[in-house]
Amino acid sequence: MNKEELKQLKVTALHCRQNVLRMIKANGSGHLGPAFSCLDIVTALYFHVMDVDPKNPDKEDRDRFLLSAGHKGMAQYAALAEKGYFEKEILDTFGQFKCRIPGHPDMHKLPGIEVNTGSLGHGLNLACGMALALRQDKKKSRVFALMGDGELAEGSNWEAAAIAAQYKLDNLCVIVDANGLQISGHTKDVMSYEPITDHFAGFGWAVTEIDGNNMEEVVATFDKLPLESGKPNLIVAHDIKAKGFSELEDQVGCHYWAPDQEAMARAEKELEDAIKEVLAQ
Amino acid sequence: MSYEMFDAKKLLGDTVYEVAKERNDIVLLSTDSAPRSGFTTFIEKMPEAYYELGIMEQAAIGVGAGMAVAGKVPVWCGPAPFCTARPFEFFKVDLGYMHQNMKVIGRNCGFNYADLGPTHYGLEDYGLVRMIPDVVILAPQDASELKGAIKAMLDYVGPVYLRLSTAKLPKIFEEKPFEIGKGNLIEDGEDVTILTTGEITVNTLAAVELLKAKGVSVRVVGLPTISPIDTDIIVESAKKTGRLVTVEEHFTVGGLGTIVEEITAENCPVKVKKIGVPFTYISAGPYDDMIQYCGLDPESICNSVMEFLK
Numbered sequence: 233m234n235k236e237e238l239k240q241l242k243v244t245a246l247h248c249r250q251n252v253l254r255m256i257k258a259n260g261s262g263h264l265g266p267a268f269s270c271l272d273i274v275t276a277l278y279f280h281v282m283d284v285d286p287k288n289p290d291k292e293d294r295d296r297f298l299l300s301a302g303h304k305g306m307a308q309y310a311a312l313a314e315k316g317y318f319e320k321e322i323l324d325t326f327g328q329f330k331c332r333i334p335g336h337p338d339m340h341k342l343p344g345i346e347v348n349t350g351s352l353g354h355g356l357n358l359a360c361g362m363a364l365a366l367r368q369d370k371k372k373s374r375v376f377a378l379m380g381d382g383e384l385a386e387g388s389n390w391e392a393a394a395i396a397a398q399y400k401l402d403n404l405c406v407i408v409d410a411n412g413l414q415i416s417g418h419t420k421d422v423m424s425y426e427p428i429t430d431h432f433a434g435f436g437w438a439v440t441e442i443d444g445n446n447m448e449e450v451v452a453t454f455d456k457l458p459l460e461s462g463k464p465n466l467i468v469a470h471d472i473k474a475k476g477f478s479e480l481e482d483q484v485g486c487h488y489w490a491p492d493q494e495a496m497a498r499a500e501k502e503l504e505d506a507i508k509e510v511l512a513q
Numbered sequence: 514m515s516y517e518m519f520d521a522k523k524l525l526g527d528t529v530y531e532v533a534k535e536r537n538d539i540v541l542l543s544t545d546s547a548p549r550s551g552f553t554t555f556i557e558k559m560p561e562a563y564y565e566l567g568i569m570e571q572a573a574i575g576v577g578a579g580m581a582v583a584g585k586v587p588v589w590c591g592p593a594p595f596c597t598a599r600p601f602e603f604f605k606v607d608l609g610y611m612h613q614n615m616k617v618i619g620r621n622c623g624f625n626y627a628d629l630g631p632t633h634y635g636l637e638d639y640g641l642v643r644m645i646p647d648v649v650i651l652a653p654q655d656a657s658e659l660k661g662a663i664k665a666m667l668d669y670v671g672p673v674y675l676r677l678s679t680a681k682l683p684k685i686f687e688e689k690p691f692e693i694g695k696g697n698l699i700e701d702g703e704d705v706t707i708l709t710t711g712e713i714t715v716n717t718l719a720a721v722e723l724l725k726a727k728g729v730s731v732r733v734v735g736l737p738t739i740s741p742i743d744t745d746i747i748v749e750s751a752k753k754t755g756r757l758v759t760v761e762e763h764f765t766v767g768g769l770g771t772i773v774e775e776i777t778a779e780n781c782p783v784k785v786k787k788i789g790v791p792f793t794y795i796s797a798g799p800y801d802d803m804i805q806y807c808g809l810d811p812e813s814i815c816n817s818v819m820e821f822l823k
Contacts, residue, residue, distance in 0.1 A: 348606065
C-alpha cells in the first residue's frame, strides 16, 4: 500500500468517527467508546480489504461483515454511510422511533447489514454458518466478524470456535476488538480470557495480535489473510476504547456517552484537528 | 380402532430427503442427533449437505441461521427440550427476529423419553416457541399429517418448529396437502367440542368413541398448527357447542388450553376444560403410566369430558 492510500484510510477513519458524533448528537447519547475503538479496523475492512459494492449491496460474491458486538453498531453505520450505502442524513435519525439505524443493527432495515446483532455471543456462530454455506456453494467470499473482548465470556463463542476449526474455515476471519474494558471495569478483572490467542490457537485457529489503532499494521495484517491455509483466522486487535477523543480514551466510563454541548464541541474539534494533522503529513 | 403404523423418524428423514434431492438449498444439521432422527439415507446420499456439530444446541441455531442468511434451508432435529428450551434466546434472535428460513424439529416430545425423566421431556416446547413472533409451529397428529407438514414446512419461507414423537405413528387421516394455520373438523357434534393437537389425537379419537357410546354428541377439531392458530374454527366451535375441551401432551399452562382460553376470552367466552400435563415435574416411568397419570388415556379423557358436561 502506498503512503497516499494509507493517509486516505486514516482520514476516512476520522471521518467515520465524525459520523459517530453526528449520530450521538442526534440522539443525545450512544456507545462512543466501543465505536471509536474499532473504527480503524472497520474502516480498513470497508475501504481496503473487503470486496463489497455499495451500489450492489447484495451481490453474490461479496465479502461479508458481521458485527457480533452489536453495540458497536454506530461504527458500522458510520462506515456504511461513508462508503455510500445510504444518505448521510439517515445518521441524523439515530435513536428515533422506527429509524433505520437502531441502537443495534437490523438486516431488514438497511443495506449492508448482514445479520441482526445486539445480544452478545451470536455473531461467531452466524459467521460460521455463512462461511460454511458460502464454501459449499464454492463462493470465493470471505466472512469477517468483529467481536468484543468482554463478549468472549459468552460460552456460545467457544462452540463456534470448535466448529470453525473442525470445518477448517479459512474463509472466516474473526477480529477481537480488545480494548480491555467492559461495563464493570477492566476485562482482565471482570472475567479474563487472556491470552486470547492461546485459547483460539488451542482450538486450532491461526492467530495473530496487532495494534488495532495502527492503520498500517491493520492493513498489512488483513493483506496476509489467510494466516494459514485450512485454519480459521483470529486477529486480536489491541486498541484503545474511545480512541480519537483523548479525554475519554481508556476510561471505564466511556462505554456509553451522553455529552453536554461543550463536551461534544471538544470531541468535534479534536477530530477536525486530527484530520488536518494527517493531511499535513 | 386399528391403524396402519409408521416409524415417525423414518418418515421424517425420508420425506426431507425426497424433497432435498430435488433442490440444492436444503442442508442437514446434527447435534450428535441426525443419524438417530431417521436421516441415515440423507447422510449417505447427500454428505456434502450434512453438517455434524456435536452436542451444541446454541450453535446449531446460530450456524443454521447463518447458513440461511447465505441462502440455505437448514433442517435440524433433536430432542424437543434441547431444540427449544436450551437454545431459546438463539431461537428468538437468530430465527424469529432475523426471520431466517430454518426448520427445527423437536422429537421425543411429550413423555416419549419416558424412563429418562424431566430433563428429557418436551412438555413446554410449543409453549415457549409461541412466545417468539413469526415462528410457525406444527404438531401433526398422524403419519399423513406428518408427511404433509414436512413438505409444507420446507416450502414455507421462514422459521418453523415442528414437534414429533418417535413412537410408531398411526395413519388416521387420508393424505392431502397440509395447509399451515388451518384446523380441521374431524367430526361434527352438538354437546361439546374437543380440540386436540399432536400425536395424542389418537387417544382423543378413542375417547370420542367411548363418549358416543354414552350418547354424547361430540364435535372434534384437530389443530396440527399451533401457531398461527386457527382462531376461526375455535370461535366457531365455541359458538356452536358452548363448552370446549382441549387435549394435548404438553403442559396445559402455556399450551393449547391456554391458547384456546385466550381466544375465547376475547371473542366468545365459554367454559374450557384443559386436559394435559399438570404443571409440575413428573417422575420417570413407563410411558403409558404417565399418560394415565395425566388423564390422557382414552378412558380418562372420556371421564373428564363426562364430568365437565355434568
